[in-house]
Amino acid sequence: xxxxxxxxxxxxxxxxxxxxxxxxxxxxxxxxxxxxxxxxxxxxxxxxxxxxxxxxxxxxxxxxxxxxxxxxxxxxxxxxxxxxxxxxxxxxxxxxxxxxxxxxxxxxxxxxxxxxxxxxxxxxxxxxxxxxxxxxxxxxxxxxxxxxxxxxxxxxxxxxxxxxxxxxxxxxxxxxxxxxxxxxxxxxxxxxxxxxxxxxxxxxxxxxxxxxxxxxxxxxxxxxxxxxxxxxxxxxxxxxxxxxxxxxxxxxxxxxxxxxxxxxxxxxxxxxxxxxxxxxxxxxxxxxxxxxxxxxxxxxxxxxxxxxxxxxxxxxxxxxxxxxxxxxxxxxxxxxx
Amino acid sequence: xxxxxxxxxxxxxxxxxxxxxxxxxxxxxxxxxxxxxxxxxxxxxxxxxxxxxxxxxxxxxxxxxxxxxxxxxxxxxxxxxxxxxxxxxxxxxxxxxxxxxxxxxxxxxxxxxxxxxxxxxxxxxxxxxxxxxxxxxxxxxxxxxxxxxxxxxxxxxxxxxxxxxxxxxxxxxxxxxxxxxxxxxxxxxxxxxxxxxxxxxxxxxxxxxxxxxxxxxxxxxxxxxxxxxxxxxxxxxxxxxxxxxxxxxxxxxxxxxxxxxxxxxxxxxxxxxxxxxxxxxxxxxxxxxxxxxxxxxxx
Numbered sequence: 001x002x003x004x005x006x007x008x009x010x011x012x013x014x015x016x017x018x019x020x021x022x023x024x025x026x027x028x029x030x031x032x033x034x035x036x037x038x039x040x041x042x043x044x045x046x047x048x049x050x051x052x053x054x055x056x057x058x059x060x061x062x063x064x065x066x067x068x069x070x071x072x073x074x075x076x077x078x079x080x081x082x083x084x085x086x087x088x089x090x091x092x093x094x095x096x097x098x099x100x101x102x103x104x105x106x107x108x109x110x111x112x113x114x115x116x117x118x119x120x121x122x123x124x125x126x127x128x129x130x131x132x133x134x135x136x137x138x139x140x141x142x143x144x145x146x147x148x149x150x151x152x153x154x155x156x157x158x159x160x161x162x163x164x165x166x167x168x169x170x171x172x173x174x175x176x177x178x179x180x181x182x183x184x185x186x187x188x189x190x191x192x193x194x195x196x197x198x199x200x201x202x203x204x205x206x207x208x209x210x211x212x213x214x215x216x217x218x219x220x221x222x223x224x225x226x227x228x229x230x231x232x233x234x235x236x237x238x239x240x241x242x243x244x245x246x247x248x249x250x251x252x253x254x255x256x257x258x259x260x261x262x263x264x265x266x267x268x269x270x271x272x273x274x275x276x277x278x279x280x281x282x283x284x285x286x287x288x289x290x291x292x293x294x295x296x297x298x299x300x301x302x303x304x305x306x307x308x309x310x311x312x313x314x315x316x317x318x319x320x321x322x323x324x325x326x327x328x329x330x331x332x333x334x335x336x337x
Numbered sequence: 338x339x340x341x342x343x344x345x346x347x348x349x350x351x352x353x354x355x356x357x358x359x360x361x362x363x364x365x366x367x368x369x370x371x372x373x374x375x376x377x378x379x380x381x382x383x384x385x386x387x388x389x390x391x392x393x394x395x396x397x398x399x400x401x402x403x404x405x406x407x408x409x410x411x412x413x414x415x416x417x418x419x420x421x422x423x424x425x426x427x428x429x430x431x432x433x434x435x436x437x438x439x440x441x442x443x444x445x446x447x448x449x450x451x452x453x454x455x456x457x458x459x460x461x462x463x464x465x466x467x468x469x470x471x472x473x474x475x476x477x478x479x480x481x482x483x484x485x486x487x488x489x490x491x492x493x494x495x496x497x498x499x500x501x502x503x504x505x506x507x508x509x510x511x512x513x514x515x516x517x518x519x520x521x522x523x524x525x526x527x528x529x530x531x532x533x534x535x536x537x538x539x540x541x542x543x544x545x546x547x548x549x550x551x552x553x554x555x556x557x558x559x560x561x562x563x564x565x566x567x568x569x570x571x572x573x574x575x576x577x578x579x580x581x582x583x584x585x586x587x588x589x590x591x592x593x594x595x596x597x598x599x600x601x602x603x604x605x606x607x608x609x610x611x612x613x614x615x616x617x618x619x620x621x622x623x624x625x626x627x628x629x630x631x632x633x634x635x636x
Contacts, residue, residue: 072633096467104459121370121469127366166464
């Protein structure tokens, strides 16, 4: 493995000042094992909602721990908010809210006292505004009514909300959320997604790891995919599926018709591949052969109608991030890398 | 945030973040939070209750004994036991002499051993560190809270003993070890000084427990190890063949607090005791700092 470039504070690539997180050759090797994170070059743009994907054991949490200064990298450098970590933890972390590997609370303290405790640990937090800030954070995550209860009696979803509230005690430039919707019911998940969008709209960069791909697809502007400690790809979410499946090759055509046989014939004539008929439901890949322009969906519809195919429904199904993910990592989720 | 060309200059530092503190801050807020946290744990309250119960038991036993035999103890048993029936204030000294070898250091070992490892076990440690509490700052706050517990534990024994002694026995002028007497007020001051010395005697154990606590992510293991070390040190100190080792063991000079009950006070033993505690605190404190500030927090 080539030695990663040494940290040169003066060196700056164009646009570097717009990176909230930037790592170069970031590597972590736990004692006697293969690298948990191997030569990671991550770039998180300011203002993005950045999805961090990967199967279990692919190094996501190790990366987050290095970014937060909890563990020392074996090699490489990490910069958060433009400053080196873990060296500048004191200056960087007050502007960072984090939820790492699930919430951890003092069960014998109330929800409110848990937040007061974590706020007291932050030397940049003004104790005079503590009560007000704790109250606002509790309201923001919908826990105001349960704030006086002992955290021990909280459900997993409530603990998750309290963990989020701790990350929101101060206005933050960066939020690092590791599986934030874990343990939440669908209603809670929707609320968290709304909260993430709201925070992003306020200008907070959100770094979000999740194993729920449709969740990433719904809220994230950018994403990175990890597999076995290495970065497989990163970039805007829309570009990610393009990059994997090619432009225009991101979807399947879906037609509902009482004449599936005729529809298959017409679509095959127009160059669609992977055609399947399942009862009245006909689908085919819109991916064009190499070099050819993608078929015009409107033309396909007109052709079907001209051929006398009665069309009940007509539309395209986009390739999901999950399709891209499976293509990239060659494995489903919940598989240890 | 940092300007593109700016190195680690003051300008870049100034642009670091919206919520950055102006300068280094003393961990007063965190210390308060640590102390409050320690004393809100049931474990702490139970330990204090057990410590407070010891003088009550001793007092009742002496009361029953003196009522039956009419003459108090026969010279065996813990220090000052014979004097209790005559002056309840001596129950304070007896109770501290009884609890200092085992009960008090065990209680301190439990609190100190759990201080870091317990938070690592529940995962709250990582949230304190990303707050960011700062590793040195957190360790200082933890040590301060354990030191406060040393004082609280000692006071629990002393005040309980004073109350029990006042209820069960007469109070009055106390006769010191050298035969001179002091009025009750001066005697109470001596008792307070004894409690202070006993509390300081526990700082070595406190630092040792804190160091052990930085070695593991299991609060129970750290508590058990610390208490085990306390008992081992006591046993080693009691083996005559290992006399050479004795002066280096933290419990060796513990009972020198009795020298406060002489007129004039005999300081040598206490100076040796407090010096030894300071050495233990410095060595174990440095080891705890070296370990904690370089350690990967993976829990």
